[in-house]
Amino acid sequence: MDISGLSVTEIKELVKSSAGASEEFIIALARDQRAGVREIYRKLKKAESAAIAEAQRLAKLFVYEDDLRANGYHPVAGVDEAGRGPLAGPVVAAAVILPDKVHLPDLNDSKKLTPQKRELLAGQIKETALAWAVGISTVEEIYRQNIHHAGLTAMRRAVLGLKVKPAYVLVDGFRIEKLVIPQMPIVGGDGLSASIAAGSILAKVERDHIMDSYHESYPEYGFNRHKGYATPEHLNALARLGPCPIHRAGFRPVMDSVLING
Structure with a gap:
């Protein structure tokens, strides 16, 4: 492919089109000696490396789910809560069952995401999940039970609220009391399991919405x-x-x- 007759501006437009993804086009960029074209090539390769790294990170997030499915547990739910530390408002939990094969770029522990990214991912999670549910423990329950047990209560409610019954539950942090479904508590699970990460995002977004309503x-x-x-x-x-x-x-x-x- 000969791009020598194209201007840098024309090449930038090609990069935005489907033609810009062809191997022939990439090779032509690599051979071009113009400074502007070499910068375009550098940015493309950087974006390619970032995409590969993100794909590898996302694949690691499904290690627990894939292992459980390989051992006959299906479907697998992940659950997490938001709101342990605040001085006001409820603690909110969310449980999520993701499909076996799902692509959710930037899926991560909710604390590592911007509010805008959480909102975007929350919508994508709800659209792609096999099932999702929210559980809440009120301020009164936090006072009666203490925040630790209230958080577990909210997580149990979220799991039991799923319209699809999970065969196994991955839990962030601590084992859920009075839950008869097999479960695995994972310390730091919101950064290690895709299902728990999805739960952490839904829980955080739901709780933020509740606190926004209390502002009124x-x-x-x-x-x-x-x-x-x-x-x-x-x-x-x-x-x-x-x-x-x-x-x-x-x-x-x-x-x-x-x-x-x-």
Whole structure:
């Protein structure tokens, strides 16, 4: 393929088209000595290397699911929760059953993603999943059970809410109490298992939406910005106003704000 008669601008347009993906075109770019063309070639090779690395990373995320399926467990669900640390609002969990073969670029632990990327992936997960469900533990349940057990309760509710019953459940962190389905707790599972990562994204997005809705009722606390976490803005609002009904009464900064405000 001879591209010597094409301008750098014309070559850039070709790169955007299907012709730009052909092996013949790539070879022609590599042979061209023009600085602008060599820069185009460099960027293409960099993007190719990044795509290969991403594909390898995603393949590793399915190691647990693939191993369980190879041992006769199908389907496999992953479950995670969001909201252990905040001073306000519920803890939210999500369970997800992904298809055997699914391509979800950038799928990862929700904490490593931007809010925009989480929203995008949440939509893709819901569209491609065999089943997904959300479970919630309220502020009152967090107070009665403590945050650890409330988180497990939310995860159990999410798993039991799946419309497709899983044969096995991969859990981020700790074993879920009172769950009769076989399960495997994985420390740091949201970065090691595709199903758990998907659950972490849905849980985080759902909880953020809930906190945004609470902002409508209690705008003075700024829940739409900090989502209930102990940011300076939130702590200052607590010190000035005291807690509102969605604050977690057993958490130290909340108890301290009660003493300050009488």
